[in-house]
Amino acid sequence: MKRFFYFSMMAIAMMMFACSTSSSTPSDALLEYVDLLKAGKYEQFVEGMAFKEGLTQEQIQEQKAMWTSLLQEKGAKEYEKLGGLKGIEITSEEISEDGNSAVIKFKQTFGDGTTKDGSQAMVKRDGKWLMDINK
Numbered sequence: 001m002k003r004f005f006y007f008s009m010m011a012i013a014m015m016m017f018a019c020s021t022s023s024s025t026p027s028d029a030l031l032e033y034v035d036l037l038k039a040g041k042y043e044q045f046v047e048g049m050a051f052k053e054g055l056t057q058e059q060i061q062e063q064k065a066m067w068t069s070l071l072q073e074k075g076a077k078e079y080e081k082l083g084g085l086k087g088i089e090i091t092s093e094e095i096s097e098d099g100n101s102a103v104i105k106f107k108q109t110f111g112d113g114t115t116k117d118g119s120q121a122m123v124k125r126d127g128k129w130l131m132d133i134n135k
Contacts, residue, residue, distance in 0.1 A: 037085065086110060
């Protein structure tokens with residue numbers, strides 16, 4: 001009975017997490033990922049990356065560990081030099097005709113007042129928008 005209760009609670013928690021992080025648009029998803037990055041939740045941020053299809057689970061886990069480490073060691077220092085990431089403004093969203101990929105253009109604002117324009121390719125996998133790091 002305890003096991004059933006435990007697994008039921010886990011299932012409910014997982015469904016709540018999935019519902020709270022699923023975004024209807026690629027821009028919404030990107031903004032959620034940026035919030036994770038700003039909060040220093042690098043492992044969760046990396047979960048929003050779409051890795052090359054055809055990789056084994058082991059290869060994906062290795063890449064996730066590499067990205068997490070890179071963000072912790074180098075990315076955090078770069079943002080710190082700029083006074084932290086204060087915000088991001090979506091300037092455009094172009095979704096492909098098939099609805100499975102998109103390009104988001106944005107402007108980042110840093111704590112020191114500087115801004116930087118950028119773009120991020122997004123891909124929809126299993127109904128979820130992910131950052132396409134292969135482009």
